[in-house]
Amino acid sequence: MIVLIDQSKLKSVMAWRLFLSKTLNLTPPLPNPKILKICEFSTSFLVTKIPKKLRKKHKKPESARTRPVQPHASTHSRLESILTRDSTFRFLTRTKQFLSKQPQRVLRLDDAGKLHRELGFPRGRKVLKSIQRHPLIFETYRHVDNKMWFGFTDFAEELLQEESSIMDAMEIDRVKKVRKLLMMSKDKRIPLSTIYHNRLLFGIPEDFRDRVAKYPEYFRIVVENDGKRILELVNWGPTLAVSELEKQFVVSEDTVVKAFKFPVKYGKDLGLDENDTRKLNLLNTLPLVSPYSDGWKLDMWSLEAEKYRVGIVHEFLNLTVEKRASIHNIVEFKEEFSLTRRTYEMLKKQPRTFYLAGTEMNWAVFLKDAYDENGALIDKDPQVIFNEKLYNFAQMQQREVFSGIDEK
Known part of the structure; x- marks a missing residue:
């Protein structure tokens, strides 16, 4: 069977193909020889890191948080070390305060882990590690509720009783300190909360707010409209005003x-x-x-x-x-x-x-x-002597080896 093709239509189709090939550039472009020469092999998938030894250490910008008060040439290393000691024993001092106010002087370990600010251990760390640093002062045990608790050791309880005796013996001296603070104040009155927050600074006992009631000739507690309790001076002491x-x-x-x-x-x-x-x-x-x-x-x-x-x-x-x-x-x-x-x-x-x-x-x-x-x-001060002894015991792992310090 012979098919006859219209010559006019065939010519028009071939003309359109020729036109489209020239205008749309349908032929694939040639590769750029420069690119092929430079990037013969791609390494973009490799993870490259500079070793820590070879990395440049960038100094953190100084700020008031890190800039020392004293220039290096004027530093008193012994006094500076006292602040380091305070930082080292922050957990000990804060936990001793907090635990002393708890019922039975014990605290559940799960609850303690949420009290990093009150107990003075770094946020994000486990409180158990801080407890284990002072085995003569703190101990852990499993309660009947199958939960872990911690509290003072028997030896620490003896130390707390000794500290309480010091507080009783120094009560008159502490009364004088509070009187002098009130005499220095502008209006001869200071909020009870302010004295309480700074009580360790002056060796004032935890229950001083109750003890001041024993001295009505010196102090008066006033409750303001907002409920704030203020300690006021009753009588001026001329001999103390020196x-x-x-x-x-x-x-x-x-x-x-x-x-x-x-x-x-x-x-x-x-x-x-x-x-x-x-x-x-x-x-x-x-x-x-x-x-x-x-x-x-x-x-x-x-x-x-x-x-x-x-x-x-x-x-x-x-x-x-x-x-x-x-x-x-x-x-x-x-x-x-x-x-x-x-x-x-x-x-x-x-x-x-x-x-x-x-x-x-x-x-x-x-x-x-x-x-x-x-x-x-x-x-x-007797309180300072006691604190130093407490710090010594807090660093010990076994009491027997250092039993001679007990009598100091």
Whole structure:
């Protein structure tokens, strides 16, 4: 069978194919020879890492959280080590406080794991590891409810009884400390909560809020409209209204004079030599404004007001059992003692008397004269002696090996 093809239609089809091939460029493009030459083999699927040894260590930018208060050349390593010791025993001290207030002085381990802030162990860590670091102080056991609990060892209970005896013996001294704090305060009144939060700083017992009721001649508790309980001073004690600086001034005037430096701000250059300048500054240094005066009425930015605030901090530190305090302790009394935000700068200007340790955000201030060259307190409060003994036992794994320390 012969099929006849219309020649005109065949020519039109071939013309359209030729036109489309030229306009749409249907032929595949040739590969780029440059690309083939460079990327003969792809390594994009390989995971390449630089070894840690060869990585560049980028220094974290300094901030107030990490920047030390003291330059390296001026650092007192012994005093700085006290803050390190506090950090080491944070779990011990906080857990001792918290556990002492619990029924039967025990706590379920599952509950303790959620109390990292109250017990002082790092967030995200297991509390059991911190407990096991102090086997002479804390112990764990399985209760009848098949849950793990922890509490004090029998030996630790003996230590707590010893501490309670110290608190009873030092009660009169602690009453004097609280009276002096109230006498220094602006309105002769301080919230009970403020004293309670800082009780360890002054060696004040846990139940001091109940003990003050035994001294109505000194204290009065007032409940404000918002329910806040305030401790007020009832009677002024003239014999107590003498600061430690004033006592030192009577013994050695020259020592106190050299303890502080308040340089005069001259309106113009007086052309004085070094000796005359020192004498002029000396005239402006004394007398110090007593912390038991109404110094809070002075012009806030005057020299006399600064002397008053320096005296307040100096007397405040003298009332502490370790002659030191952290920024957090001082801030809690800011309103009562009329302190300003420039307290840090104020203390930095008195390096002969105060030593600031730690970082700019979390610093502590020490009374330098209260410590010897080895960083040990010269006059130790009984509470300080007990704390040091507790720290020694907390580092031990077995009591028998160190039984001789029991009698110290």
